[in-house]
Amino acid sequence: SVTGACRAIQKLTRVRVVDNSALGNTPYHRPPKCIHVYNKTGVGKVGDKILLAIKGEKKKALIVGHKMPGPTMTPRFDSNNVVLIEDNGNPIGTRIKTPIPYILRRREGEFSKVLAIARNFV
Amino acid sequence: FSSSSYQTSSDGKPGKFQPPPKPVIIDKQRQTEERRFLSPEFIPPRGRTDPLKFYMERKDMIQRRRVFNIPEFYVGSILAVTTADPYAREKTSRFVGICIQRGGKGLGATFVLRNVIEDQGVEICYELYSPRIQAIELLKLEKRLDDNLMYLRDALPEYSTFDVNMKPVSHLDHEEVPVNKLQVRMKPKPWSKRWERPKYNIKGIKFELPEKKMKEAQKWSQPWLEFDMLREYDTSKIEEKIWKEVNEGLKK
Numbered sequence: 001s002v003t004g005a006c007r008a009i010q011k012l013t014r015v016r017v018v019d020n021s022a023l024g025n026t027p028y029h030r031p032p033k034c035i036h037v038y039n040k041t042g043v044g045k046v047g048d049k050i051l052l053a054i055k056g057e058k059k060k061a062l063i064v065g066h067k068m069p070g071p072t073m074t075p076r077f078d079s080n081n082v083v084l085i086e087d088n089g090n091p092i093g094t095r096i097k098t099p100i101p102y103i104l105r106r107r108e109g110e111f112s113k114v115l116a117i118a119r120n121f122v
Numbered sequence: 123f124s125s126s127s128y129q130t131s132s133d134g135k136p137g138k139f140q141p142p143p144k145p146v147i148i149d150k151q152r153q154t155e156e157r158r159f160l161s162p163e164f165i166p167p168r169g170r171t172d173p174l175k176f177y178m179e180r181k182d183m184i185q186r187r188r189v190f191n192i193p194e195f196y197v198g199s200i201l202a203v204t205t206a207d208p209y210a211r212e213k214t215s216r217f218v219g220i221c222i223q224r225g226g227k228g229l230g231a232t233f234v235l236r237n238v239i240e241d242q243g244v245e246i247c248y249e250l251y252s253p254r255i256q257a258i259e260l261l262k263l264e265k266r267l268d269d270n271l272m273y274l275r276d277a278l279p280e281y282s283t284f285d286v287n288m289k290p291v292s293h294l295d296h297e298e299v300p301v302n303k304l305q306v307r308m309k310p311k312p313w314s315k316r317w318e319r320p321k322y323n324i325k326g327i328k329f330e331l332p333e334k335k336m337k338e339a340q341k342w343s344q345p346w347l348e349f350d351m352l353r354e355y356d357t358s359k360i361e362e363k364i365w366k367e368v369n370e371g372l373k374k
Binding site for chain 2: 018065069072073074075076077078079081097098099102103104105106120121122
């Protein structure tokens with residue numbers, strides 16, 4: 001049996017890729033896992049960048065929602081959601097259907113392209 | 123027949139005219155009592171803290187309620203909350219969901235709304251008395267069989283999906299709150315908590331587990347807990363006092 005979905009995102013958590021990129025949506029026998037969190041603490045929250053291992057390759061990604069309850073008035077998602085990203089911050093996919101928290105707008109400068117392809121906000 | 127109605131002055135002359143008392147009409151057909159609802163966060167928790175602290179908090183809560191209307195709702199009712207958000211496009215964000223839990227006492231009272239948007243379950247914990255909340259609309263007033271609907275996380279997503287643009291369902295003031303006796307079907311195990319155990323005392327799930335598992339879950343039952351006198355907390359008198367206080371505060 002497998003452990004339940006991790007609450008916040010750290011090394012070796014399985015994540016769910018929510019954009020419509022080919023890399024994130026093609027089925028593979030291993031789920032995408034986090035291998036590094038670009039953070040002083042090893043715990044990734046919404047808006048942190050992480051390194052993902054998908055289909056045998058390493059890809060950077062941005063966390064857009066996790067199972068861990070955050071500050072009040074912020075949404076808590078039922079799965080750890082992640083958007084694939086390049087090194088310069090450009091998203092790989094072209095559309096994000098799942099809702100994204102408004103908190104990400106605080107860092108509009110870094111994530112402007114990701115926010116531009118997002119459809120729903122919570 | 124009270125003699126106080128005419129003031130007899132000392133020299134025997136008739137006193138000042140007192141108008142007769144107004145007749146009180148008791149309509150026997152509509153004897154139904156108005157539904158009394160005291161929000162659970164007003165009731166202070168059992169403890170040794172100074173009641174002055176709770177009194178001061180209640181004053182602030184009543185002050186907030188005078189300015190901003192917080193409707194009566196229970197766990198299981200569907201609400202729409204608009205909050206002020208500096209990062210939203212129109213500076214406000216609206217969220218519709220079913221209330222799954224009401225926690226906290228005093229000004230820190232919270233309620234959690236859950237909804238499933240685009241196949242993604244989202245829960246937001248709002249503070250009732252936060253100044254960021256601009257409006258709370260009650261879309262559907264109803265109760266469920268349990269006080270805590272956290273098991274909806276492990277139930278099939280259709281039980282947590284609610285239309286974002288649903289119209290408010292009208293409910294009458296003086297009737298009893300409708301209880302939705304819905305029995306929810308769950309996803310296959312493992313669940314986030316073992317909801318079949320008697321400690322959660324859940325009545326709103328249709329357990330499709332084999333009899334053996336249900337019997338095994340009863341091993342963890344603690345039947346002596348309901349007879350434990352040290353755990354009793356009778357709130358009826360406290361509620362009466364606080365009800366009067368809150369009513370007077372809101373009428374001013």
